[in-house]
Amino acid sequence: MQKTLVAALAASFAIGSAVAADPAAKPAVAPATAAKPAVPLDKNKVSTMVGMDIGRSLAQLKDDIDVKVMEQALEATMKGEKTALTQEEALQVRQEFMQQMQAKRVAEQKVAADKNKADGTKFLADNKAKPGVKTTASGLQYLVEKEGTGAKPKATDTVKVNYLGTKIDGEKFDSSYDRGQPATFPLNGVIKGWSEGLQLMTVGSKYKLFVPADLAYGENAPGPIGPNATLVFEVELLGIENPAEKPAAEAAAKPAAKAPAKPAAKAGDKK
Incomplete structure (x- = not known):
């Protein structure tokens, strides 16, 4: 908790520190003008701002702490007065509390994992019987919404796509459309379901991929x-981008041209 409070206080003054360190920021006064005395900020406003930051940082612990007791400890510590716990006792409480919170998170994760697995199994069983849905040997399901006429990418290729990702309840969690630009990434750097599914597609295609958990993030x-x-x-394969792999015909046509350096692969978070 102490680290959380420190982080909250640090965040409170991050903007001010950034402005002070910004070499592009305009000076408070012209070089030839005498500096004017700074007007102190209203203490109540500063206190409110700090309290808001601390409150946001502790929101997830609201059921585990007593705010009034916390305020007493905060005030006593700032004044250098004796607190209800010694430093050694506080360290012991912190360790036990962190262990308790970790155990709680593990239990919550297991409940969520079991539920998601059961829901996913039922969804895929029902979806498998829908018209047009095909299932591969790995369990990946896909539906062809539009078939293109271009080439198919290989597992080692870098592709350019537009996509929308949702959970089975329709909740959106990622979208290149929302960002206003396609994504580019290597197929050997994404989840298994994407790597397999994209290799089924030709450039210009639009597929809907139904990815089981073991082919996604598990x-x-x-x-x-x-x-x-x-x-x-929902995935649109816009192109295959391997700029360092020049076709032989192009290389023969320009023997004197210097081959372009292979650019660094763009980040492609596992989808």
Whole structure:
């Protein structure tokens, strides 16, 4: 908790520190003008701001703490007065509390993982019987919404796509459309369901992929998704981008041209 409070206080003054360190910031006065005395900020406003930051940082602990007791400890510590716990006792309480919170999170994760797994299994069983839905040997399901005429990417290729990712209840967790630009990433750097699904597609295609948890993030999914979640992606394959792999005909036509350096692979968070 002490670290949390410190972090909250640090966040409260982050803006001020950033402005002070910004070399592009305009000086308070012109170089040739005498500095004017600073007007002190209203203490109540500063206190409110700090309290708001601390409150936000402790929101997840609201059921585990007594705010009035916390205020007493905070005030006594700031004044250098004796607190209800010694430093050694506080360290012991912190360790036990962290262990308690960790156990609580593990239990909550297991409940969520079991529920998501059961929901995903039922969803895929029902979805499998829908018209047009195909299932691969791995358990990946897909629906062709539009078939393109271009090439198919290989597992080692870098692709350019637009996509929308949702959970099986329709809740959106990611979208290149919302960002206003397609995503580019190597197929060997994404989840198994994406790597397999994209290799089924030709450039210009649009598929809907139904990805079982074991082909997605499994139990280690990011917070917005949740453990053992089955995911649904609408994917448009816009192109295959491997700029360092020049066709032989192009290389022969320009023998004197210097081959472009292979650019660093763009980040492609596992979808």
